[in-house]
Amino acid sequence: MTINDLRFTESDSRAKSTAHVGFLLIPEFPVLPYATVIEPLRAANHLSGRTLYRWSHISVDGEPAQASNGVRIQTEFSVGTDAHFDYVFVCAGGNPASFRDPPTFAWLKQLARRGVKIGGVSGGPYILARAKLLNGYRCTIHWKHAPALLEDYPELDLRRSLYEIDRDRLTSSGGAAPLDMMHAFIACEHGSALAMAVSDWLLQTHVREGTGPQRMALRQRLGIAHAPLLRVISKMEQTVENPASRKELARLAEVSLRHLERLFRQHLGCSIGEHYLALRLERARDLVRQTSLSVLEIALACGFTSASHFSRTYRTRFGEAPLIERRREAFGRGR
Template identity: 40%
Template sequence: MSQFNQGAQPLSRVPQSIGFLLLDNFTLISLASAVEPLRMANQLSGKELYRWHTLSHNGLPVSASDGLHITPDTNLADSPLLDAVIVCGGVNIQQSVNREHIQWLQSQARYGAQLGAVCTGSWALAKAGLLDGFDCSVHWECLASMQESFPRAGVSTRLFSIDRNRHTSSGGTAPMDMMLHVIGREHGRELAAAISEMFIYERIRNEQDHQRVPLKHMLGTNQPKLQEIVALMEANLEEPIDLDQLALFVDVSRRQLERLFQKYLHCSPSRYYLKLRLIRARQLLKQTCMSIIELASVCGFVSTPHFSKCYREYFGIPPRDERAGHQGGNVLGVLPMPEDLMRPSTSSAMAALTRAQGESTFASVRL
């Protein structure tokens, strides 16, 4: 038995056969992030744990979003028996999914194959009715349209979601986190960790980590005041600005401020501000050696007990247990941090606003 298989749950079928369905304009980085962990799992274990096949609906080359053409192994009609199917989406996903894709995916579901997707590929599964009642992830550019078009699917901002036999991931390198999680569950954490080391992938993120969704994408260009307020919040985490001052800085009333947050971010300004500070605290907790006391102060909490209470209520685990259980492990994406956290004076706050207006603003807060 390989040293990496010890403690893993036995598999009913080895090697597992995985099909990667390539849609037009799929993102190559997402495909590579999903395939390469499988290759390395075979290499490091000394066994063929996985084999994979690329497919297109007609077997002809498929163009990735970067212009490279990939010649698939086969077409849908001639596909081999598959244990799992992963749909690889990318740009213009709505135009890339056709009737043949839908029918084939539905047939794979009837045969009992596990179904998954990377980047925007979840759209295809949802279009086929295969994500109804399942939690799922998708690239943030497709998030709003999926939530609108497929209300029965539990679409979230998580990097990846594993719900029963549905494995879905957002784009970029997030598929690697998903595949490492699956490999670790099936063949042991040691193998997943070894794969991560081979790819110089320092931290394996988990299902609790979320995408950074640009606030401008969520709100469009119609809410500049709200974007300015959030930019000020992000620039002033150590000493939070009073909500009345925030309203004054962007020339709105306190009542207008409350209405903007409730309408577009579905929470109160104070709650949103608190969660920004908690997310920053979690990043520092996992990425630095700062003490809990220092973390509480840097993130604007008046006392360590208050910080620990808020952290536990939001993340479901005390900060000390988080650090003890995940040291060097999973980490959230880093929100923009200014060189020095500004004081809540009128002049410094306006300086922070001026600087922040040129930066991306994020709203990846679970509300």
């Protein structure tokens, strides 16, 4: 296929109109997911020879929006604008759970009532959940934010996928995943020929399905090729709230408990218990930073039996008690 092979039928009214796409940039938004949404739109315009899309940037106060890497993007509108949009993508990162701006949520609800298609990338789906715009929809979010989102909104149909397009909601887990979502988006809007041309032009040699996994396989992530050990580690990651016993893990690996301990020491440099504890404390730290759950609630969600034991263990691991870290994080965000 070449660029000259691209064709649009006269009956396809979507090809003759220009869609206005808004980007709501929440402070500390990540640049990569934002770029992988906007660049395919630019490529679609260039390769089709038509202005299929135009875009504008929106911030909460109309001031330039600062990304997590310090880059500042000039915005044309502020939240509440009555400008017409066909799509609005919410780009957020950092700790999206800490963003609590009622006018923004009200404006997003207003857009949805008008029939605007709403998207969220990286931490953006958290903002959509706050605005009650994901109820009844399949959705996804970056794996780092998923535990906190489910603690706040257990009723959501949250998938651990790369992206979800469900009627008039588009959510992506962030990173490079929006590039795959935009391939599906452009194919739906203007046909697979243009979508393939855009992916080819952007050197996207493999387009992933939306249902693909967000994270590398454990084998690649940990650099371990020992299959029984990988089964055990996978089980541990799935059972943070109700940790499996060491005997259960040994049965899963089909080895003795003593041999399993040796495998952990050999491949991970720690004991079974030490690795399990590290997993539970990392999950706890995410919940401390991203939710308003009490210390006891976080302790129970991460497999601890008491708030006091959890707080002591947390302080030993991270150098400060969970409530102290939460206050420090809140102070740093100016809340």
